[in-house]
Amino acid sequence: MKLLLDEMYPPRIAAELRNRGHDVTAVAEQSDLRATDDEVLLRTATANDRVLVTEDVDFTEIANAFALEARAHHGVILVSSATFPPTERGIGVLVRAVGAFLNAHRRDRSVPAGVHWLTPDG
Numbered sequence: 757m758k759l760l761l762d763e764m765y766p767p768r769i770a771a772e773l774r775n776r777g778h779d780v781t782a783v784a785e786q787s788d789l790r791a792t793d794d795e796v797l798l799r800t801a802t803a804n805d806r807v808l809v810t811e812d813v814d815f816t817e818i819a820n821a822f823a824l825e826a827r828a829h830h831g832v833i834l835v836s837s838a839t840f841p842p843t844e845r846g847i848g849v850l851v852r853a854v855g856a857f858l859n860a861h862r863r864d865r866s867v868p869a870g871v872h873w874l875t876p877d878g
Contacts, residue, residue, distance in 0.1 A: 759807050761781070
């Protein structure tokens with residue numbers, strides 16, 4: 757499973773996950789993706805065989821609209837900023853949780869059920 761981190765995540769999260777052997781890129785690393793419309797971002801992630809990781813719960817509605825219209829996407833991993841605050845410690849916990857999720861779904865291309873709320877265990 758390959759990931760695209762939404763623009764609220766610093767590139768160092770993607771870099772740390774890559775250091776752990778995962779295929780992860782961040783919007784913040786790609787100037788052409790910054791400030792992209794949410795639906796366009798999910799389509800872009802899908803076109804690049806990536807699952808989108810975001811705090812933006814609006815993506816739940818977008819993913820549901822895709823499903824209703826029979827448009828494919830690889831899924832959305834939702835992250836709560838309350839569970840994973842943007843602090844040094846929170847970022848470390850987020851990296852470990854995303855890594856655990858990726859390890860648990862090593863053979864999957866897409867998120868099972870389309871949308872997944874990330875927990876500290878993945």
